[in-house]
Amino acid sequence: MTARCQRGPGGGTPPGGHNDGVRNGGVSFWWQQVGLPTPTDRLDGDVTCDVAIVGAGLTGLWTAYYLHEADPTLDIRLVEAEFAGFGASGRNGGWLSSELPGSPRAYAAAAGEAGLESMRTAVRGSVHEVMAVAEGEGIDADIRLSGVLHVARSQAQAERLDGELSAAQVAERIRVAGAVSGHVDPDCARVHPAKLVGGVARAVRARGVRIHEGTRALRIEPGAVVTDRGTVRAPTVLRCLEGFTAGLPGHRREWLPMNSAIIATAPLTDAQWAEIGWAGEELLGDEAHAYCYAQRTADGRIAMGGRGIPYRFGSRTDVDGRTQNWTVESLRSTLTSLFPSLAGITIDHAWCGVLGVPRDWSASVCFDPATGLGHAGGYVGSGLTATNLAGRTLRDLVLGAPTDLTALPWTGHDVRRWEPEPLRWAGVHTLYRLYRAADRREDAGLLRTSRIARIANRVAGR
Numbered sequence: 393m394t395a396r397c398q399r400g401p402g403g404g405t406p407p408g409g410h411n412d413g414v415r416n417g418g419v420s421f422w423w424q425q426v427g428l429p430t431p432t433d434r435l436d437g438d439v440t441c442d443v444a445i446v447g448a449g450l451t452g453l454w455t456a457y458y459l460h461e462a463d464p465t466l467d468i469r470l471v472e473a474e475f476a477g478f479g480a481s482g483r484n485g486g487w488l489s490s491e492l493p494g495s496p497r498a499y500a501a502a503a504g505e506a507g508l509e510s511m512r513t514a515v516r517g518s519v520h521e522v523m524a525v526a527e528g529e530g531i532d533a534d535i536r537l538s539g540v541l542h543v544a545r546s547q548a549q550a551e552r553l554d555g556e557l558s559a560a561q562v563a564e565r566i567r568v569a570g571a572v573s574g575h576v577d578p579d580c581a582r583v584h585p586a587k588l589v590g591g592v593a594r595a596v597r598a599r600g601v602r603i604h605e606g607t608r609a610l611r612i613e614p615g616a617v618v619t620d621r622g623t624v625r626a627p628t629v630l631r632c633l634e635g636f637t638a639g640l641p642g643h644r645r646e647w648l649p650m651n652s653a654i655i656a657t658a659p660l661t662d663a664q665w666a667e668i669g670w671a672g673e674e675l676l677g678d679e680a681h682a683y684c685y686a687q688r689t690a691d692g693r694i695a696m697g698g699r700g701i702p703y704r705f706g707s708r709t710d711v712d713g714r715t716q717n718w719t720v721e722s723l724r725s726t727l728t729s730l731f732p733s734l735a736g737i738t739i740d741h742a743w744c745g746v747l748g749v750p751r752d753w754s755a756s757v758c759f760d761p762a763t764g765l766g767h768a769g770g771y772v773g774s775g776l777t778a779t780n781l782a783g784r785t786l787r788d789l790v791l792g793a794p795t796d797l798t799a800l801p802w803t804g805h806d807v808r809r810w811e812p813e814p815l816r817w818a819g820v821h822t823l824y825r826l827y828r829a830a831d832r833r834e835d836a837g838l839l840r841t842s843r844i845a846r847i848a849n850r851v852a853g854r
């Protein structure tokens with residue numbers, strides 16, 4: 393890892409450009425802060441076990457955690473190409489939120505209004521489940537149940553948000569420039585992603601589950617995971633790769649690896665916090681189509697993310713979290729548009745990662761007892777909480793006991809594949825051009841959601 397994670401040239405900004413001094417990549421600021429792990433326990437030849445899990449992000453780790461809890465006699469092994477938490481689970485924005493990992497319309501179509509409501513309740517409950525396990529396992533991940541403030545910054549955004557807070561009430565919480573209205577969801581916690589995923593990995597290992605890091609799955613088949621270091625044979629094989637799924641043969645068009653990028657500022661001074669009026673630790677997001685999401689970190693920075701290049705041709709993923717310089721500039725300008733008084737603030741770090749987007753933008757958890765193959769993911773940017781729910785659902789599916797969780801509408805949810813290239817690349821880039829155009833029109837004074845965005849949503853299949 394070390395060689396891959398050193399600071400590189402930064403992807404093209406000329407010397408003296410705005411991004412000099414911004415550390416770019418290195419997996420994520422979160423991992424740099426706690427120290428990049430060195431992969432351990434590489435697979436050494438062929439092995440046999442009861443359950444093989446591919447991918448040691450939160451989906452794989454939570455699944456292992458709950459399976460072991462339900463049946464400690466199970467021999468469970470994870471196969472991880474880099475180290476536990478290398479992917480989105482160690483790079484995200486730290487919103488442990490109650491947002492649905494998918495389109496309400498798709499879930500209602502699958503299971504009716506009652507099914508949709510049970511999904512909402514289950515996701516909301518999972519926020520508290522993660523917090524309870526973290527406390528029980530002694531995982532200190534800077535978790536604060538501080539809620540999230542959604543802010544509308546145009547009339548069209550306000551119409552979509554339908555928030556209960558006036559502009560003045562928003563300003564009492566955080567002084568966001570141009571805020572028109574706001575909405576608070578109390579069931580959302582701020583977390584430090586690397587501390588959380590690292591803590592869950594520790595808890596899983598402490599129970600005797602093996603995580604074979606530095607071991608890349610080359611192919612999955614019923615009863616086996618073929619890796620670059622040997623084959624893991626198991627009657628149950630679970631694919632938990634989210635945004636990396638397209639890298640496996642046969643899965644290229646399943647979930648689109650969508651990019652998201654984040655910047656972390658230098659710590660703000662007390663005067664700067666006072667100026668922007670962000671006294672609490674609530675998370676903050678806007679309602680733009682190309683939305684942003686932010687947190688006040690435990691060490692007093694703002695970490696703010698949004699879409700950079702949405703998608704790389706051929707479903708490629710980044711190497712070590714390095715993002716384009718124009719993405720850093722674009723996030724910097726979003727930050728200073730929210731908080732003009734922070735113009736000129738130092739950006740310490742920028743990085744990106746991939747999340748998995750299914751063709752209908754709705755996550756699924758699936759298991760076929762006949763083949764022993766299962767998978768979970770496609771959370772479309774709302775995976776931090778959903779991975780926990782998916783892990784508990786996969787546990788029940790694997791153990792073969794129908795439960796309230798296995799009855800949720802995302803269980804067995806089948807989705808058609810994405811279009812082949814170059815259609816996929818052209819389609820996604822066009823979509824995001826449309827969303828940006830819709831944002832510009834709404835910012836210019838539209839009173840309702842732009843028709844361009846409605847068309848884009850229809851084309852996207854959302």
Ligand SMILES: Cc1cc2nc3c(=O)[nH]c(=O)nc-3n(C[C@H](O)[C@H](O)[C@H](O)COP(=O)(O)OP(=O)(O)OC[C@H]3O[C@@H](n4cnc5c(N)ncnc54)[C@H](O)[C@@H]3O)c2cc1C
Nearest residue numbers: 447449450451473479480481484485487609745774775776
């Ligand atoms: C920048 C960013 C910000 C986000 N912010 C939020 C947020 O604030 N709130 C929220 O709810 N969600 C957020 N998300 C989404 C959320 O982080 C993910 O949905 C979630 O972490 C997915 O977890 P996972 O375990 O399924 O996948 P990952 O964490 O991506 O894990 C997959 C693992 O598989 C490994 N792997 C890949 N290929 C192979 C292979 N061939 N063999 C073996 N292992 C392999 C990878 O190294 C990785 O460790 C964000 C995502 C990104 C990228």
